Amino acid sequence: MTEKLSSFPGGLVLDGQKRRSTQTPIRQMPLSKKLILPLQQHIGEASVPIVEVGDKVLKGQKIARAEGHVSVCLHAPSSGVIHAINEQPIPHPSGLSALCISIETDGEDRWIDHQGINDFTQLSEHELRQRIRIAGIVGLGGAGFPSFIKLNPGVQHHIDTLILNGVECEPYITCDDMLMREHANGILDGIEIMQYALQVKNTIIAIEDNKSEAISAIEQALTQRKLPNTRVVVVPTRYPAGSEKQLIQVLTGKQVPTGKLPIDLSIVCHNVGTSYAIGRAINHGEPLISRIVTVTGTDVKHAGNFEVLFGTPMDELLAFCDTKHQPGEPFILGGPMMGYNLSGVNLPVTKTANCILVGVDNAAPQSKPMPCIRCGECATACPVSLLPQQLYWHARAKDLEKTQEYNLFDCIECGCCSYVCPSKIPLVHYFRFAKTETMNQQQETLKADHARIRHDNRQDRQELEKKEKQERQRQRKAALAATKAAKEKEAAEQSDEVDNVENK
Amino acid sequence: MPLSRLSSPFLSGTNRVTLQMLQLLLALVPAVIAIVYFFGPGVLITMALAIVLALLAEALMLKLRNRPLKPFLTDGSAIVTAVLLAIALPPLAPWWLVTIGVLFAIIFAKHLYGGLGYNPFNPAMVAYVVLLISFPLEMTTWLPVTILSEHPLDIASAFQMIFTGQTSSGISIDALSGATPLDAMKTQIGLLQHPVDIVQQPLFGLFGGKGWEWINVLFIVGGLYLIYRRVISWHIPVSMLAALTLISAITWFVSPELAGSPLFHLLSGGTMLGAFFIATDPITASTTVKGRIVFGAGVGLLTYIIRVWGGYPDGIAFAVLLMNMLVPLIDYYTQPKVYGAK
Structure with missing residues (x-):
């Protein structure tokens, strides 16, 4: 292909380390005894369980339905019994827990009836x-x-x-x-x-x-x-x-x-x-019940790619590949540039888990970063033409407004700036921090605005009620006065009549 | 656990601050050899003295500021400041001049602003300017290149000269000293001589000052090495030299009696040292691509203006410091267009 291609600014030519995991064909990861399926493995709203604890399910059977527009269904990756529907730790940068369906597999791996379409253009x-x-x-x-x-x-x-x-x-x-x-x-x-x-x-x-x-x-x-x-x-x-x-x-x-x-x-x-x-x-x-996962890294003896059912515990997968984890070393989910450090590996493989990486060459150093010497290498490497160094100053000073001025939210967190920094400053870490802080602040402002509006409305309402009350009182008084006057008038008329009669 | 291990990227390139500083020192070697060849071994003594003092001052300041010694003493930045200042000083500058310069550079220009990375002005140039204003005589006492053929200076007599002001055979610094080519050019133009005639004198070489021109060429060689190794980017040297060439060419064609030729300006004084080693100091220069072009052009123009119309024969140091002041402004107005911006 000799097509005329364009290019983007910056970027890096990295040592791919791909051969490490391409020497063997894709292998099947053996069936695990227990599969843990987070209800949210996608962007959007979590799916809603349609099974109950104790239910028997078949491979490929729907176990949770899509909720709302941005959502998808979830299926049992193998046959077995629903063991629990509860909070379990999920793969997340902050080590969160979320609602999961646990399936105890029966080892039969029996499919539910399913069939494809011969000619999809009929649909x-x-x-x-x-x-x-x-x-x-x-x-x-x-x-x-x-x-x-x-x-x-x-x-x-x-x-x-x-x-x-x-x-x-x-x-x-x-x-x-x-x-x-x-x-x-x-x-x-x-x-x-x-x-x-x-x-x-x-x-x-x-x-x-x-x-x-x-x-x-x-x-x-x-x-x-x-x-x-x-x-x-x-x-x-x-x-x-x-x-x-x-x-x-x-x-x-x-x-x-x-x-x-x-x-x-x-x-x-x-x-x-x-x-x-x-x-x-x-x-x-x-349905989507498995994916290919790369298990690789300097500490993985049998690196390669595996077809893994969702819900399979990562520690079983790592043990299957004969992984020797060094103390203090991160378990990386995703790649070395954009992945995140897992809190542990007693976590299920999910739809978005493309790679588990244990041990990298050229690991970021343990030493404390040196001061920024303003060399500008980060700006040269940035694929979106940001000025990471200026962003870093303002993020460090917690001047969030300034970080916005320097387009903080255009940062794709690719890690190029941190990689090239001669002072080894974890720039992306600062940017993530500034982004979270900004979003928190915006949330706070929203909340405060909301509270203020509610307060104002309440005051207006009270004011209105007070006025209405006064009005009602006034009307009642007026009505009272009117009836009184009418009565007096009536009385006067009656006495007049009496007088008249008497006069007659 | 350090942050770098907690979040991505988990990889790191091989670039290090120390590595950059070492490359810079390496790139200075050819020009320093030329300086020794033309002006004698004095510069080596000055350099050694400056390095020792710089490291001592750095250690003292780190101690006072409660900063760790090892990472900052080994980063190479203090040595670079010392070496650049030593090269900029006259070859037989007295020891006390070197001492004042180095201490001022490290203590005032660097550490009182917050140390490595935080100084807005190039420390070596601040020291140079302080010395130039305070001790104009000593700072302009240069050796004419030709004098060495009459009075060869070995390292011992250079040592005596620097520390006592005269050699054991009784030759004093005043007997050896003379004006620099830039200085001579300026004085004699003031006396209404034509630059074309001035450069016929023995002080001048093929294009610039005798000796100076070769030193400048070797600074270019070192500078190209730095660009090749990506320690510096080409923007500042190219725009600075282009601006200097342009303004000197215009003057040269319009009124040649006013100043030396463009080549004379490019290959005399501290032009190439300034272009590749001083103005490119990342800490004090502009950091955006457009900003670097503006910054370099500013240094080039100001250098020429100071040389021709100012009170000092060379203008590199003043030009760099003046442009250092404008860096925050330049950087702010030369931000690149972000991906997807309209």
Whole structure:
């Protein structure tokens, strides 16, 4: 492919460390005795359980329904009995707990009756989206946004280009790479369905040039399938090319305007893993119950990619790969640049868990950071053209207004600035802190405003009530006076009459 | 546990402050060799004295400010300040001049502003200017390049000269000293001589001052190495030299009797030292790309204005300090356009 590509400012050429986990084919993780399924594994509202403790469930059976618009269903990854519906620790940067359904598996792994559709063009776009929603499919690239919404452009938008993101720019992660190598046809199945649902003109499958096997696998599958206007575009390996906005810039030269979405440029992006899941859901009737997870790192003896049922405890997965955890070393969920440190590994694998990383080369140093020497390397590396160094000064001084002036919320937290900093300042950490603080403040302001308005309204209401009361009193008094006057008048008239009579 | 281990990114590049400082010192080596060749070994003694004093002053200030000694003494920044000042001083500057300069640079210009990273002015240039204003005679007592062929200076006699003011054979500093080419150019233009005639004198070489021109060329070599190793970016040197070339070329064509040629200005005095090693000091220079271009151009223009119309023969130090003052303003108005901004 010799297509003219654009590029984004900054970025980094990182040591991919991909070979570590691409030496073996995707393996099946053995069935775990217990599966723990958080009700919220996606962006939006948590799903609502439709089973009760003690219920028997089959593999692929729906156990929670979507609640509200931005939500998807949840299914039992294997057959067994509902053991509990309660709060359990979930994978989260702050180590939160949330409502989960626990299933004790029976080892039979028996499927519920399910069947795919031979010709999906028999379905309307709306029916397709509903099926994708019911199948519980969310973006498998890491964000977990319900996919059916991104397949619904709405009446006011028309989609020109569908971008399949197979860039996978973070070091160590190879789940999309391996999926493309081994299931190219399954990915194309999903692409065909999305093309139909979106009525797109062009489809681009973007893959980084360090994945030659994946590129040839997809290209080979494409020559057999002949999807209309669909092509593979090989993008240069430069982190973070796989970030949606940066990928759009590389492929089209356009920037998604601040506050807008790719759809405003007539573009929709989906991850290749999501595409595969959509293909399975529509053509085979299988809901989303597992995903490919990369388990890798310097302390993982048998690194590789595994097909893992959701709810499988991470510690079992790590033990399966023979992991030697060093004391004090982080368990990273996601990649080394944007992932987060898990509080422990007694946590379930969820829909968004693409990689578990234990042990990295070139780990960030333990020593205290040096002062900023204003070298500007961070600004050179920033893919969104921020000035991380200025942001750092203001974040450190807790001058939140100033951080907004320097566009804090445009930061994508890719970590390039921290990586290049010669003083080893954890810049992104400061930016996350400033973002959270700002959002808290805004929340507080909202609350305060709300309280003030309520107070004002109450006062107005009391004022009104007081006036009404006074008015009523006045009316009553007036009425009283009127009746009194009338009575007097009556009395006077009567006496007049009496007088008259007497006078007669 | 340090923050860096708690949140992403968990990877870190190989860049270090110390590494940058070491590269900078390495890049100065060729020019320092040239200085020794043309002006004798005095600069090495001055440099050694300056480094020792700088480290002592740094340690003292860190102690007083309750800061850890090891990371800051080994970051190399104090040594860089000492070396840059030593190069800027006259080759046989008396020991007390060096001492005052170094102490002022480290204690006042650096630590009283908060130490590494917090000083708004380049410490070496602050010290240089303080010395220039306070001790104008000593600061302008240079060796003419030609004198060394008559009175070769070995390291021992240079040592005696720096610490006692004369050699054991009784030669005093005054017997050796003379004006710098920039100084001579300025004085003689004042006496209504034409620059074209002035450069015919033995003090001048092919393009600039004799000896000075080669030192400047070797500063360029070192500077290109720094750009290649990404210790500095090209913006400041290029815009500074472009501005200096432009204004001196205009003057040269409009009224050649007013000042030296563009090449003379580029290859005399501290031009190249300033362009690649002083103005590029990250702490005190502008940090945005556009800002660096503005900053460099400002240094170039001010250098020329001070050299030609100001009271001092060279203007690098003043130009850098004046532009340092404008850095916050420049940085504020040269912010890059963020992704997706209209």
